[in-house]
Amino acid sequence: MPKGDKISSKFKEIIGESHIVKDSEKLQAYAVDGKKPKIVVSPGKIEEVSKIVAYANQEQLSIIPRGNGTKLGMGGIPKKVDIVLSTLRLKKVTDNDCENLTLSVQSGMPLKEVQKMLAKEGRGYFLPLDPPFTDKATLGGIVASNSSGPKRLLYGTARDLIIGTKAVFPNGDIVVSGGKTVKNVSGYDMCKLLIGSYGTLGILCEITFKLLPLPEKEATLLIPFARLEEADGFVRELIGSQLIPTSVETLNPTTVKKMKYSISTSNGYYLVAIGLEGVREGVDRQVSDMGEIGKKHGALKAEVLDTEKQNAFWTALRDFSKGLAKSAPGSISLKSNFLISKRGEMLASFEKMTKESGMDCAILSHSGNGILHAHLLPGRSLRSKSDSLVELIRKLTAEAVKNEGNLVVESAPVAIKKKVDVWGQSRDDYRVVRRLKEQIDPAGILNPGRFLGGI
Amino acid sequence: MDRERLSQEMANIVGKENVLSSETDLLLYGYDASLFRAKPDCIVLPGSTEEVSKVVRFAHENGIHVVGRGSGTNLSGGTIPAQGGIVIHFSRMNRILEIDLENQRVVVEPGIFTLTLKNALARYGYVYQPDPASEKVSTLGGNFGENSGGPHCLKYGVTTNHMLGAEVVLYDGSVIQVGGKSLDNPGYDLTGILVGSEGTLGIATKLVLRIMPKPEAVKTMLAIYNSLEDAGKTVSAIIADGIIPATLEMIDKLTIKAVEESVHAGFPLDAEAVLLIELDGLKDGMERLAERIMEICRKNNVREVKAAKTEAERMQLWAGRKGAFGAVARLRPNYLVCDGTVPRTKLPEVLTRVMEVGKKYGLAIANVFHAGDGNLHPLILFDERNEEELRKVHLAGSEILKICSDAGGTISGEHGIGTEKKKEMLFVFSPRDITAMGKVKKAFDPDDVYNPGKVLPEQP
Numbered sequence: 001m002p003k004g005d006k007i008s009s010k011f012k013e014i015i016g017e018s019h020i021v022k023d024s025e026k027l028q029a030y031a032v033d034g035k036k037p038k039i040v041v042s043p044g045k046i047e048e049v050s051k052i053v054a055y056a057n058q059e060q061l062s063i064i065p066r067g068n069g070t071k072l073g074m075g076g077i078p079k080k081v082d083i084v085l086s087t088l089r090l091k092k093v094t095d096n097d098c099e100n101l102t103l104s105v106q107s108g109m110p111l112k113e114v115q116k117m118l119a120k121e122g123r124g125y126f127l128p129l130d131p132p133f134t135d136k137a138t139l140g141g142i143v144a145s146n147s148s149g150p151k152r153l154l155y156g157t158a159r160d161l162i163i164g165t166k167a168v169f170p171n172g173d174i175v176v177s178g179g180k181t182v183k184n185v186s187g188y189d190m191c192k193l194l195i196g197s198y199g200t201l202g203i204l205c206e207i208t209f210k211l212l213p214l215p216e217k218e219a220t221l222l223i224p225f226a227r228l229e230e231a232d233g234f235v236r237e238l239i240g241s242q243l244i245p246t247s248v249e250t251l252n253p254t255t256v257k258k259m260k261y262s263i264s265t266s267n268g269y270y271l272v273a274i275g276l277e278g279v280r281e282g283v284d285r286q287v288s289d290m291g292e293i294g295k296k297h298g299a300l301k302a303e304v305l306d307t308e309k310q311n312a313f314w315t316a317l318r319d320f321s322k323g324l325a326k327s328a329p330g331s332i333s334l335k336s337n338f339l340i341s342k343r344g345e346m347l348a349s350f351e352k353m354t355k356e357s358g359m360d361c362a363i364l365s366h367s368g369n370g371i372l373h374a375h376l377l378p379g380r381s382l383r384s385k386s387d388s389l390v391e392l393i394r395k396l397t398a399e400a401v402k403n404e405g406n407l408v409v410e411s412a413p414v415a416i417k418k419k420v421d422v423w424g425q426s427r428d429d430y431r432v433v434r435r436l437k438e439q440i441d442p443a444g445i446l447n448p449g450r451f452l453g454g455i
Numbered sequence: 456m457d458r459e460r461l462s463q464e465m466a467n468i469v470g471k472e473n474v475l476s477s478e479t480d481l482l483l484y485g486y487d488a489s490l491f492r493a494k495p496d497c498i499v500l501p502g503s504t505e506e507v508s509k510v511v512r513f514a515h516e517n518g519i520h521v522v523g524r525g526s527g528t529n530l531s532g533g534t535i536p537a538q539g540g541i542v543i544h545f546s547r548m549n550r551i552l553e554i555d556l557e558n559q560r561v562v563v564e565p566g567i568f569t570l571t572l573k574n575a576l577a578r579y580g581y582v583y584q585p586d587p588a589s590e591k592v593s594t595l596g597g598n599f600g601e602n603s604g605g606p607h608c609l610k611y612g613v614t615t616n617h618m619l620g621a622e623v624v625l626y627d628g629s630v631i632q633v634g635g636k637s638l639d640n641p642g643y644d645l646t647g648i649l650v651g652s653e654g655t656l657g658i659a660t661k662l663v664l665r666i667m668p669k670p671e672a673v674k675t676m677l678a679i680y681n682s683l684e685d686a687g688k689t690v691s692a693i694i695a696d697g698i699i700p701a702t703l704e705m706i707d708k709l710t711i712k713a714v715e716e717s718v719h720a721g722f723p724l725d726a727e728a729v730l731l732i733e734l735d736g737l738k739d740g741m742e743r744l745a746e747r748i749m750e751i752c753r754k755n756n757v758r759e760v761k762a763a764k765t766e767a768e769r770m771q772l773w774a775g776r777k778g779a780f781g782a783v784a785r786l787r788p789n790y791l792v793c794d795g796t797v798p799r800t801k802l803p804e805v806l807t808r809v810m811e812v813g814k815k816y817g818l819a820i821a822n823v824f825h826a827g828d829g830n831l832h833p834l835i836l837f838d839e840r841n842e843e844e845l846r847k848v849h850l851a852g853s854e855i856l857k858i859c860s861d862a863g864g865t866i867s868g869e870h871g872i873g874t875e876k877k878k879e880m881l882f883v884f885s886p887r888d889i890t891a892m893g894k895v896k897k898a899f900d901p902d903d904v905y906n907p908g909k910v911l912p913e914q915p
């Protein structure tokens with residue numbers, strides 16, 4: 001392996017000194033699971049990314065791609081952290097074709113800036129993704145980690161919204177996949193491989209998204225239920241009906257209490273939050289229909305939020321884990337998937353099992369999708385609870401697997417990460433996953449150790 | 456291995472009655488809906504995943520190629536056994552294994568017809584959205600391999616957006632599960648890469664599909680135009696206005712003529728083009744949205760725009776659209792259907808250029824296509840017995856794809872690359888892009904067992 005000096009002079013040649021960080025103290029801020037990189041590089045062009053990656057591949061230096069760093073706690077502990085490659089200077093809009101309802105943009109652009117720009121274009125458009133870290137998340141990070149939010153119920157996730165990518169593969173090749181048309185079966189759908197690959201197959205540099213026009217009207221309905229069974233019965237009827245909600249989220253009482261949005265009347269209640277978007281008449285009718293269905297299932301009342309309150313509510317919901325990081329440090333974030341119909345049972349057993357372990361647990365469930373986010377709150381005595389936490393995670397994983405799902409530990413102290421498989425129970429398709437990695441990244445330079453199976 | 460021994464080995468696995476190997480059989484399974492022909496060595500009709508697995512393991516051990524096949528409606532030569540070998544025909548594996556309404560999923564075997572599933576779901580008030588025009592006979596396994604589209608894909612997305620998992624037999628006969636009924640399984644999105652891989656990476660023996668409750672209301676409109684360009688401009692204008700109907704289909708004069716002679720859908724014979732526009736969803740606000748669309752049609756010189764008043768009228772309009780390819784086949788003995796796709800803003804300009812290509816080569820072109828997706832289907836009419844004409848057809852087809860890719864589009868929206876468009880892959884991809892795809896093929900099928908010679912052009 002080349003010496004630090006040689007590496008930095010090579011990168012200086014490619015991107016110039018001002019876009020390199022090698023000062024030891026500054027590098028500390030870029031550490032991943034406590035491992036500090038040798039150098040941080042911020043290329044400004046895709047060709048520069050290509051040259052950096054080609055050099056790293058030749059010298060067998062590992063690369064951790066990074067946007068605004070909101071997801072660096074995810075995944076396994078990296079085997080080796082040589083280079084952190086920041087995408088933050090890659091933020092050009094390369095093709096704004098709102099009239100065709102598509103947008104091509106570089107990966108370092110924060111989603112928030114894209115939304116702001118699109119809202120001002122013509123009749124107003126948006127990219128139908130609403131993942132956590134509203135202020136900071138970059139497109140590259142969102143897509144690489146397949147991050148999503150409440151609106152996925154109606155609009156789907158990155159795999160449904162992306163029609164093209166330009167990525168730098170581990171050999172330095174700039175590889176184009178898909179294109180700018182909403183339908184495309186020319187060659188393999190390589191975009192699908194890159195989405196959710198956590199930067200282990202290529203570094204996403206440019207992404208083409210499908211857009212939608214801003215809806216005519218939006219409304220939010222908050223319906224509290226005293227009992228989980230009631231909330232679940234309500235959601236069940238809603239999901240099986242012809243109504244078309246944009247989002248259906250269920251929050252347990254701990255979440256309601258800890259959320260940075262005060263819902264005074266809902267203390268101690270399970271809250272079902274519904275987002276509605278579309279033509280005026282459709283939104284109005286759904287607000288009234290859903291209120292009625294809610295009553296039928298035992299809701300005391302429904303609260304309809306106005307525009308300003310809606311934004312505050314959904315932002316607080318999306319960014320729940322961020323708020324928690326401040327108020328309850330040491331919390332452990334889990335994401336579990338399972339059969340849609342098991343939403344109520346999963347929520348109940350997660351609550352029960354954490355309680356039995358002597359802990360509290362905040363749960364937010366994408367109720368129409370069969371996905372929940374659970375935040376374990378071990379309090380201050382994390383060290384003493386380490387073993388029981390590991391045991392709890394095992395039990396929760398088994399519960400998810402029983403319901404045809406799995407469990408991923410999205411953030412946890414390194415001590416816990418060392419003792420569990422953060423990617424949940426392994427599946428029989430992992431051997432193909434491994435072969436793909438070996439074919440595309442034979443030297444294993446991209447994010448080594450952070451993906452499942454130790455990839 | 457000689458054919459006789461191969462048939463014997465296959466008979467040992469699936470039973471003698473499920474192996475076809477007569478000269479007639481080899482001829483029948485040597486073509487699909489494209490212009491290509493080849494000859495398999497043997498056709499096998501397995502009845503279970505286990506049998507498929509054994510067939511593939513045997514093929515792998517003996518260096519024999521394997522091509523999966525549903526109903527052979529493929530339009531790009533994807534089901535042609537280009538290098539011989541075994542054709543696995545899925546007609547016996549055609550069951551619905553599970554309709555799971557609570558979880559909004561179904562599990563099926565690959566040989567089931569798309570429409571058979573849809574009819575079964577209709578009883579429960581549920582739909583599987585993708586609706587390829589050939590759905591009466593196309594199989595879901597074929598839809599999986601090709602990532603098929605259809606009119607309703609404008610609003611609901613193509614096959615890949617509705618395929619959530621599969622049981623897959625790999626090149627060596629081993630069986631894996633990818634994806635599943637639950638969303639967001641950890642790992643690479645193997646389902647996503649398998650869908651549309653044209654049977655070159657693996658063979659699906661079970662499919663997990665997303666279904667949804669049937670929309671509450673539907674409204675179908677027919678807009679009639681005196682000019683093809685005005686119809687194209689209307690499509691661009693509707694999308695630019697931010698309206699995404701459930702479907703937005705265009706049919707031109709030559710196609711109308713053919714359709715009216717066979718299906719009698721009620722399209723006016725003197726029109727240059729018609730648009731078939733459908734809205735679906737909640738009933739509330741639908742009338743107002745329909746009026747907004749009609750206003751856009753009027754601004755773009757529509758001759759007449761009317762809504763279907765009854766379900767029977769609606770079905771008739773759709774019969775015209777879905778029967779269009781078949782109807783066009785009555786005009787000349789053969790047609791080549793191009794599948795170029797462009798950004799919707801480029802539609803009027805590209806349509807004009809496509810018609811110019813027809814004039815240049817003296818070939819008649821009929822158009823019937825998914826306009827809202829920018830997915831063109833120029834049908835170039837000819838007689839394959841006329842060699843000179845056949846040569847021109849291939850040149851014209853390639854030229855049309857070049858026009859589409861130069862307009863920022865691509866060479867296939869839903870029919871696949873197959874054997875037909877390998878050369879044209881280089882219109883849209885660099886050798887580096889192709890190399891990357893080649894690595895995916897290597898990872899799934901290192902010994903090139905499955906559907907050899909498809910999709911990826913040979914690298915220099």
